Amino acid sequence: MKKSIARTLAIGAALAALAAPLTAQAHRAWLAPTATVLSGSDAWVGFDAGMSNGVFIPDHAAMNLAGLVITAPDGSTAAPENMMRARYRSSFDLHLTQAGTWRVANVMSGVVVSYKENGEQKRWRGTEAEMAAAIPAGATDVSATRSDSRIETFVTLGAPSTTALAPTGKGIELVPVTHPNDLVAGEAATFKLVRDGQPAADLDVTIARGGTRYRDNPEEMTVKTGADGSFTVTWPEAGMYWMNASVRTPAEGTQMAASAQYNGVVEVLP
């Protein structure tokens, strides 16, 4: 009995690590840089990635960075250094060797299938290609959901650029109208959300500032994206901000259900 609970928990934790953004009660996933605006011929930036209730407060779970993709200002892919996984956060460094804006993203996608086999509820997660082989023939009540999750942030050496910010066309992505490394307290910024390359209209975007341990009010904001997927936020004060949006679409015909989640971190300077 104890063993089966332990196993269930282990599987649950593994699924949670992969599928964290899928559940409504999920902790917030954040990938936070130590600095976003840098000068000089090269620079180093550190990153912490975790999942917790209070954004940037590592007190719950380290993030699995299996999907880490770092895009350099020229569009090439760069590698992280000094990667380590602590109890409550994963950390790595990035050596900025090119001027311009770098996109640092943990991108995960896959399919979650829940089904019953001999009356027992089961869950499987993997890629769409493996799905057919992995689900037993006798399975009933099969419900499959495609999920796309993007957890990202941006850092700039020198002047901001946009090559690295080009959307990939998969999941929810942030398209800058205002550059994400050009944000100032008291000023308005506009971003556009796209889902699979198309404007993501009518999404709720939650915006939370870090540092909740040092104040009593969470001071969160929610804005809605317009028909063109854009939303505007006026930053009430300087700080590191977390932005989140998620969407689910039910299955339709041969199209399986789909969910997508976006978590972005931007820094607002005074």
Add this chain to the structure above:
Amino acid sequence: MRKLTLALSATAAAAVAGPALAADLTVSVEIPRLSGASYHRPYVAVWIERPDNIAVRTLAVWYQQTANNEGDGKDWLKDMRTWWRRGGRAMTMPADGISSATKAPGRHTVSLPGARLRDLPAGQYVMVVEAARELGGREVVRVPFRWGGANTARATGSTELGAVSVTVTR
């Protein structure tokens, strides 16, 4: 008939005995109904302080009594920051007659017979109620009252707590 009489007299006796056994100190705490995507019931602590902010007695602590896959309920007692610093961290939870499960939005009362406060000298005190909520805010409401003579005092929170009243009946 006889049974009924007995029952009646038992009720009558309870009514008569009521004041002697009933609470001599009652704190009423209102937990407001808040809307939001992920509402969790707040952790709440109720304690008595002297006017110089020295905590003298914790009367109630409402927190998650069990462990779940996120941790043990006691892991977040420290989020009631003021209570934690002034008294909570020196206590052991659960505590008989003090700790209990979190409460739903609505009015809740904490009642004590005077006997449980017999070592509390008469004088001016402050009833402090602190609420802290997961993915929510934190608020402390302070209600000055007098111990040693009937009086009523009240105050109202603005975010995480509603009306708080203190009634001393003797």
